[in-house]
Amino acid sequence: MEFTHYSVLLQECLDGLNIRPDGIYLDGTLGRAGHSSQIAQRLTTGTLICVDRDQAALDAAQTRLAPWMDRIRLVHSNFAEIDNILNGLGIDRVDGMLFDLGVSSPQLDDSSRGFSYMADAPLDMRMDRSEGLTAADVVNTWSRDELRRILLQYGEERYAGLIAAAIERCRETKPIETTLELVDIIKGAMPGKALKEKQHPAKRSFQAIRIAVNDELTAVDRMIRAAVPRLNPGGRLAVITFHSLEDRIVKTGMAAFAKGCTCPPDFPVCVCGKTPDLKLVNKKPILPSEQELAENPRSRSAKLRVAEKMR
Numbered sequence: 001m002e003f004t005h006y007s008v009l010l011q012e013c014l015d016g017l018n019i020r021p022d023g024i025y026l027d028g029t030l031g032r033a034g035h036s037s038q039i040a041q042r043l044t045t046g047t048l049i050c051v052d053r054d055q056a057a058l059d060a061a062q063t064r065l066a067p068w069m070d071r072i073r074l075v076h077s078n079f080a081e082i083d084n085i086l087n088g089l090g091i092d093r094v095d096g097m098l099f100d101l102g103v104s105s106p107q108l109d110d111s112s113r114g115f116s117y118m119a120d121a122p123l124d125m126r127m128d129r130s131e132g133l134t135a136a137d138v139v140n141t142w143s144r145d146e147l148r149r150i151l152l153q154y155g156e157e158r159y160a161g162l163i164a165a166a167i168e169r170c171r172e173t174k175p176i177e178t179t180l181e182l183v184d185i186i187k188g189a190m191p192g193k194a195l196k197e198k199q200h201p202a203k204r205s206f207q208a209i210r211i212a213v214n215d216e217l218t219a220v221d222r223m224i225r226a227a228v229p230r231l232n233p234g235g236r237l238a239v240i241t242f243h244s245l246e247d248r249i250v251k252t253g254m255a256a257f258a259k260g261c262t263c264p265p266d267f268p269v270c271v272c273g274k275t276p277d278l279k280l281v282n283k284k285p286i287l288p289s290e291q292e293l294a295e296n297p298r299s300r301s302a303k304l305r306v307a308e309k310m311r
Contacts, residue, residue, distance in 0.1 A: 006105065006296035007034030008240055009304045012286050013098055014038055016238040016306035022046045023095035026086075028079030028223065030057050031104040033064040039098070040068035049094070051075045051085060053128035053214075054107065078128070080222035086230055093232045099223060102242040103127070103210065105298060115210060117202040120180040125206075125213045135209050139182060140175050144168040154217070154245065155208030162189040163205055179206075207243065220246055224253030228277055231309035236281070238306045247285070247303050254278060254307045281306040 007013075013035055017025065021044040027036045030052035040048050050065070050072055052058055058074050065072055077085050079099060086094070107113050107127070114124035114135055123136040138147075144164045151160035166189035167176065176182055183202045187195060195201055211217060227237055237254070241247040260276035285303035292299050 006292075006299065007038070008100060008296070008299045008302045009286065009288060009292070010035060010038060012304055013100075013238050013240070014042070016281060016286075016304065017096040017098060017236045019043070020046065020095060024091060024093075025049070026051065026082075026094050026097045028082070028097060029100040029104075030061055030074075031100060032057065032106055033061045035098055035100060036061070036072075037065060037068070040065060040072060043068070043071050045071075046095075047071055047073065049073045049075060049085065049089065049091075051077055051079055053078050054104075055129065056106075057104070060106075078219055080219040080226070082223065082226040082230055093230050094235060095232050096236045096238070097227050097231065098238045099227075100240045101216075101220060101246050114179055115206070117179060117183050117200060117206045120178050123177060123179060123182060125210045127214045133213055135182075135213050136175070136177060138209055138212055139167060140171050150212045151205055151208045153208070154211040155204035155206075156244075157204040157208060159190050159194060165189070182206075211245075217245055217249060220249045221253065224250060224257075228257050228307075228309065233309055233311050235309045236306060237278070237309070238304060240302055240304050241285075242301050242303075247305075250305055251285075254280060254305060258307065276310050278307040279310055281308055 019025065019039060019042045021042065023046045025039055026049040027039060028051045030036055030050040036048060036050050048071060050061060055076055058076055061074060073089060075085055103115050107115050111119035111121045114121045123134060123139060125135040147167055148160045148164035151157040151163055157163065163186050166185050170176060170185050176185065186202045186205050190201055231237060239250045241250055257278040258276050258280055260274050261270045261272055262274055263270050263272050285305050288299040288302055
């Protein structure tokens with residue numbers, strides 16, 4: 001199946017990474033290799049490590065990245081496992097890392113993956129199909145209270161209680177097996193005024209369930225903590241987020257590494273001796289241009305944050 005794929009904030013990421021031809025770089029979210037192909041083209045004696053949880057992305061990259069495979073290492077892993085990935089390759093530190101968070105366009109467009117609320121498919125939503133937990137497991141076996149929690153916390157869904165109760169009622173009759181079954185349940189639980197909103201009624205709930213299935217927020221937090229120590233001085237960390245929960249973790253994590261001193265504000269002098277590990281390249285996140293928004297509406301919620309390793 002052919003997919004149209006847009007690399008979000010492509011030029012901004014390339015500028016942010018400040019690529020050196022002989023450097024070592026890691027793309028922690030390979031996807032359909034849009035960012036990776038552009039990074040690889042800018043390398044001569046350098047190396048690009050391409051990581052993805054989705055084996056389909058790695059398989060497709062064999063063709064997309066064929067002209068530059070002499071400088072590329074493909075790794076099937078979760079980007080939260082940076083230490084294990086680099087240790088396994090015998091690499092101590094790298095000169096830049098890029099992470100394009102969230103679900104990729106091909107995963108959304110391939111209805112069989114179960115990410116989309118617009119097409120009928122088995123409730124799956126796994127980014128890594130070798131992992132056990134599926135969306136069907138979450139919907140059919142998690143308690144009403146736990147469903148309400150994830151819908152509220154991960155989806156910021158104001159009707160979380162009503163939707164969780166409706167899911168619990170419906171699954172007592174028969175298991176909920178497909179995406180459109182779930183969409184109908186969500187719609188049926190929401191008040192009429194909510195169904196008239198511009199945003200699809202199931203969008204927030206599907207986001208929440210997907211995050212829970214893939215444990216995405218824990219992975220982002222682990223990634224930030226692991227990435228910074230594995231950057232060379234002057235190395236860049238670039239992260240694209242697509243919703244406020246991810247962005248908050250990235251913003252807070254980068255700020256903590258950029259802070260340095262942890263002494264109480266009323267101390268007259270620093271006694272902890274801690275110095276910043278990062279400096280923020282951009283104080284505010286970089287947003288898509290009007291041209292990009294017109295060409296790729298899915299980029300509308302994207303935010304890019306870039307930081308540089310100090311020491």
